[in-house]
Amino acid sequence: MPNELEEDELFFQDIDVLQSHGINVADIKKLKSVGICTVKGIQMTTKRKLLQIKGISEAKVDKIKEAVAKCCSSGFFTALEYSEIRKQCFRISTGSMELDKLLGGGIESMSITEAFGEFRTGKTQISHTLCVTAQLPGPNNYPGGKVMFIDTENTFRPNRLRSIADRFNLDHEAMLGNIVFCRAYTSEQQFEVLDMVSAKFHEEAGVFKLLIIDSIMALFRVDYSGRGELADRQQKLGQMLSKLQKISEEYNVAVWITNQMTADPGATMSFQSDPKKPIGGHILAHASTTRISLRKGRGELRIAKIYDSPDLPECEATYAITNEGITDAKE
Secondary structure, X not given: OOOHHHHHHHHHOEHHHHHHHOOOHHXXXXXXXXXXXXXXXXXXXXXXXXXXXXXXXXXXXXXXXHHHHHHOOOOOOOHHHHHHHXXXXXXXXXXXXXXXHHOOOOEEEOEEEEEEEOOOOOHHHHHHHHHXXXXXXXXXXXXXXXXXXXXXXXXXXXXXXXXXXXXXXXXXXXXXXXXXXXXXXXXXXXXXXXXXXXXXXXXXXXXXXXXXXXXXXXXHHHHOOOHHHHHHHHHHHHHHHHHHHHHHHHOOOEEEEEEOEEEOOXXXXXXXXXXXXXXXXXXXXXXXXXXXXXXEOOOOEEEEEEEEOOOXXXXXXXXXXXXXXXXXXXX
């Protein structure tokens, strides 16, 4: 069984510990400058990537990897030990009990949850509600915490959060103070921001509980147009999603991403009931741990369906969009 110390170190073993294994402070600083702040972060980075850091030679990379091997366990666990580690996972409520039930209790940490749907299906509304609910203490000793919001479509509205906060009797200023916001204008900037996100999560270890990107594909769609650039786009997207997955595991945070839909020209040939599909292709489909599709119902009602998940059954849930954020649908 991993002891308490090991469980804590699993997420936040600072790379400063490498000093005691002969790695000098200047090299550690160089690693931190590119967002690698934990021992696990080095394990998650390829040698080729480390060699791209200015001032880090091949000999230094070997020395760093050697030091990391001394600090860490072999990486093999029994299923029983791993089930203990998984107990560190928590879930964040969406504001709707029905939607939470569909998601097995809420948005899960250490994984990426993707919601896709047409416009007006509630993607951004769920994102705003999560900004507030993530700050509330929840079941299984979840203490609540800060939120990082990366906005690519200019949809983030602090005033929208105030009306949601009133529902939970939260102080507006304290609530808004716990949300760190960043606006990204290009897919390149969106990628680079994640290095800063890593550094921020490390700086305030254990404080951040949720990372939201609304929406994940919007800038890629603009920056890469036409079939000729598709391979390049998917490669860059793959790198970004890999980084997101690492952040979610390294810092034990929940990652919530929203995605857009596109018409599938081949769907009419195969008699699919819904000729629209989420963009991002297989790369995004495989990177997201849980995918939910959102569609409109009557009036304020919206329907969420589990589209893909490693441990949740294919079910549907109905929720409503109100002035107070996402709530259960009133019959």
